Amino acid sequence: MWHxxxxSExxxxxxxxxxxxxxxxxxxxLAKRRGDPQQSIQVVGxxxxxxxxxxxxxxxxxQQGLIPWNGKQDILIDRFDGRALLDFIRDSSFRRVQEKSEEEExxxxxxNFERYRDLVKHRRRGCRYFFIS
Incomplete structure (x- = not known):
């Protein structure tokens, strides 16, 4: 039995x-693979x-290879451009800012108070670093 x-031990x-x-x-x-990133650069030509x-x-x-996009003569795109498959292009400069009600504010x-309460509490106690696990 002892043997x-x-x-088994x-x-x-x-x-x-x-x-x-x-x-x-x-x-x-992994340490070798993680080493100096410049050592892992490969140039292939x-x-x-x-x-x-x-x-x-x-x-x-x-600009002979350009075609009007969506029938608009002022917007020209390449005939092989993938945007030709889109119905519209959203204007990125126009951002609508919604007004918030008093209840939402x-x-x-x-x-925000609940989000930062633990950080403020630990900072007041003298902790410099607070990690959430």
Whole structure:
């Protein structure tokens, strides 16, 4: 009976040692991979030939490849542009600011108070850092 317990205990210790060694190897591997980011930069290139095509250049400069978008003559897009599949383009400069009611403002003030209450309480007690887990 004692021999059997000793054998199972040795098996457990061997498994623990193997797990510890695996963890150490994994930590070393990750430390190497996480090392200096400039050491992991790879530059890959291939040879390409550039052909001078004056007619294509002139067509691009004259905007011959552009088509009116959504039937509007003042908005021109490339004929291969993915925006041609859209129905409309939202104007990003126009942002509507909604007026908040007095009840919504009070609720927002209460929520902000609850949000920062623990931070203020710990700061008052002298804690410089407060981590929420």
């Amino acid at each position: 059997e317990a000793r054998r 040795k098996k457990v210790h061997d498994m623990m040692d193997a797990a510890r060694k695996r963890a150490q190897r994994r930590a070393i591997y 291939s040879r390409a030939r550039a052909y001078r095509d004056d007619a294509l250049y002139q067509a691009t400069e004259d 009070e609720l927002e003030e209460f929520v």
